[in-house]
Structures are given as C-alpha cells and as structure tokens.
Amino acid sequence: MSVRRFVRGTVPWPALEAVAREVAERYGEESVRVEFLEADNWFSTPMVVDDRWFCKVVSAQNAFVHSLFTGMRNLGVFSAGEEGFFEPFDGPVEMAEHELEATRRMREAGLNVPEPVEAFEVEGLGVLVMEYLPEFETLDDLSRAEIEVRAPELFGALKTMHEHGLAHGDLRAENVLIHEDELYFIDATKVRERGGQETAGVERPAQAYDLACALAVLEPLIGAAAAVRAARERFETEELLAAREFLDFVAIRPDHDFDAAALRGELEGAASEGAPA
Template sequence: MAFRRFLRGSVPWEHLEGVTRAVMERYDEPSARVTFLDADNWLSTPFVVNDRWFVKVITQQNSLVHGLLTRGRNLGAFSSGTEGFFEHFGTPYEMAQHELAATERMRDLGIDAPEPVEAFEYEGMGVLVLSYLRDFETLDDLPRESIERHTPTVFRDLHRMHEHGLAHGDFRCENVLVADDEVYFIDATSVREDAIADARAYDLACALGALEPLVGAPLAVDAASAVYDASELLAAEEFLDFVNLRPDHDFDAAAIRGAVEKRALDNDVV
C-alpha cells in the first residue's frame, strides 16, 4: 500500500488552492466550491469547481508514473509481437496539452466528450480544464440492460476514431461515461502515428475485454462486428493476453477468442 501511495502521490494543499484561484480568475468565478472526486487515478488529481469546471492537476510525479506505465505497456506490446506504440510526454504541461487536443479531436469527429476548455501551466504542473458532466455514471456502473443498449454506440464511436487515424489508447469502462443517456469518451492517451494499426487492434481488444464480463463475449463480439470486419477482430485477438495482464482488466479471453473465431469462420476468413 505504501508503494501504491508513493506512485499516486499527492499535491500540496497550497498548490491546489493556487490552481483553484487561477481557475476562478480565468473564468470570472467570484467564489469557488471545490469537490474532490473519488478516483483511483495515478496520473492526475481531479476535482470540480462550482459543478462547472472539471480540473485535472498533473504533477511531475504523475509524469514520472506515466513514463513508467508507458514503458511497461510498450514491453507488453513487444511480447505480443509488435513494436511499442504508446507515447510519453516530457512535462506535466505537455500531458495536459495532449489530453486537451485528443478531446478536441474526438469532438471534431462527432464523438461525445466533455467540452475542452484549456490547458495551462501552474508552478510546474499541468492543468487541464474541461466542462463538467453532471449526474454521470461510468459504463460499468449501469444495469446490464443499459450496458447492452449502449454497447453498439461504444463500438461505433471507437470505430469512428479509428477510421480517422485516432486511437484512444486507454479504453476502460471507467473512461466511458453516460450522462443524459448519451455516451461520452474521456482520458484518451497518446500512441505513435506510425503504429496506428496495432494501436487500433489494441483498442478493440481492450473494449472487448472490458465489455465481456458485463454483457458476455457473444454480445460484445456481435456489437463490434457491426462496424469491424472479421480480419480486424482477428487482429485484436492477438492483443487479448497482453490486455488481460493489466490490473484494470479481467476477462475470459478464451470466450472472446471463441466468439471472434466463430465470426471469422462465418465470414470465411479463417
């Protein structure tokens, strides 16, 4: 537990107060009510100002942890027979800028995401500001019937990213929010553009792995196959074991393989 606390780190209270004052000044807020989110996040400290501004504070320690995670994930990609495709940025401010740009790109593609506001630097920290979604739930907190209803939208939006040369890079149900019955993507990370095909297959493997425990492999694969062809599903299959090593994924890889291979056989791909 001590090691986990070290990795997660903390932001001194006076720095959080300073960031809050900066937000108040930038957006003409006469006072601030700050709500800290119950999030197990090693890459930032998130909080909400006046139920309007979602703020992520990224420290140098968060950047260090991101670099360690990036190297570990790239080693895992090597074990799957591909080059590493995750990218790391040198400073907390660059991390904030990247997430802002990724959020803007998703919205430009017609994918629902919180409205990006800005990224700025404060005392060597990166600060990302987005609009705050009120009354949201993460995908995995919904009843099964609601998850089943939203699953086709999840794969449709992921496929739209992939069609336009964008990969999410960190698909987890915690990064899919549902507010007012609409699906929103958050926390996109960075992948190397020259390895985008592998990154897309990894994204798809993550999505199948995240949804299999919630809706079952057949339904997840059927929903994916509405927008991905059998060869793309088979490419994702190559990353299932790698994805299942992640502590935030736990799924029946054999069940997904069976459903994917059945779909491929039905389409005479294998």
C-alpha cells in the same frame, strides 16, 4: 491509503490553492468553490470547481509514473508481436495539453466528450480544464440488458474514432460514461502517430488494441458471444482478428478482468464463418 493514491502522490495544499486562484482569475470569479474527487485515476489529482469546470492537476510524479506505465505497456505490445506505440510525456504540462488536444480532436470527429476548455501551467503543475458533467454513470453501472443495447453504440463510436485517425489508448469501463442518455469518452492517452500528411493518424495496431480493450470491457458484463456479436456490427473480420492478438496483453493489465479464452474462441468462430461485419 489506496495503491493508486500512493502512486499518484499528493500535491501540496498551497500548490492546489494556487491552481484554484488561477482558475478564479481566468474565469472572472472573485472566489471559487473546489471539491476534490476520489476518482480512480493514477495520473492526476481531479477536482471540480464551482460545479462548472472539471480540472485535472498533473504533477511531475504523475508524469514520471505515466512514463513507467508507458514502458510496461510497450513491453506488452512487443509480446503481441508489434512495435510499441505508447508514447511518454515530457512533463506534466505536456500531459494536460495532450488530453486537451485529444479531446478536441474526438469532438471534431463527432464523438461525445466533455467540452475541452484549456490547459496551462501553475507552479510547475499541468492543469487541464474541461466541462464538468454533473450526473453520469459509467458503463459498468448499467444493467446487463442496458449494456447489450449500448454495446453496438460503443463499437460504432470506436469505429468513428478510428476512421478519423484516432485511438483512445486506455479504454476501460470507467472511461466510458453515460450522460443524458449519450455515450461519452474520457481519459484518452498518447499513442504514436504515423509521420507525413498522407499517412496522418495513429498506427493500426493501436486501433486493434482499442478494440481488444473494448471487448475486454464488455466480456464480463454481457459475455463473450454478445460482445463479439456487437463488435461484428461495426468491424470487419480482419479487424477483429487483429484485436485478438492483443487479448493476452490486455488480460495481464490490473484494470481488466475478463475471459480471454472465451473471447478468442468467439473471435475465431466469427472468422471461420467468414461473415461480413
């Protein structure tokens, strides 16, 4: 059994059957066919229903593990000299509702995401229902040449997200999909928002962290120089230097493996040139 599966835990079969019955009833089906996915996911049990809906089943253990991860992530943010901006969830239903709302907001901003359907509760479980994308590749499935072509598109989409006051919070290669030749985001996590209508949107350090994660994703795939060159097409030097401060934190995460020193050198070189992004 993988570490992720152990940490994620197992939802009892009767509870999963109850979820399937609820989905069938909500969408007017007498019965549904369910396929469980061995997805690389710490925080839910993913399943596909009738090849039409992608469902995440979130348990109390998932919510608890997320809170532990949130605490560790905030310690990492403190190490970068910023106040922690990751937020925990009150429970599994809130986790499902947050991802639904985050996906809706990204879609409204013009970003490609699976169509959000709804979130609801079944026997204490949070259930998120979204469009199922039957055929896709993750970013690291592509060839180096294809990734180099896609890199400016990734940074452009990230810039759009930030301009709309959003942050992804968990940008990894497996959370960037290519479906029908379009780039999609999935699995946004919860980051603190600034208070007040005039300051709507997430904290700028959360956006700098996003950028650092995107650079960390691309460095092992296309190299530090190409990654920074693509980022400079969309982001200003000041934004790149803010991302630099999070590289050491991102480097200690188990789901990122990249050359932080090489990226830091390329970012500092870009800053010394003083060229606009």
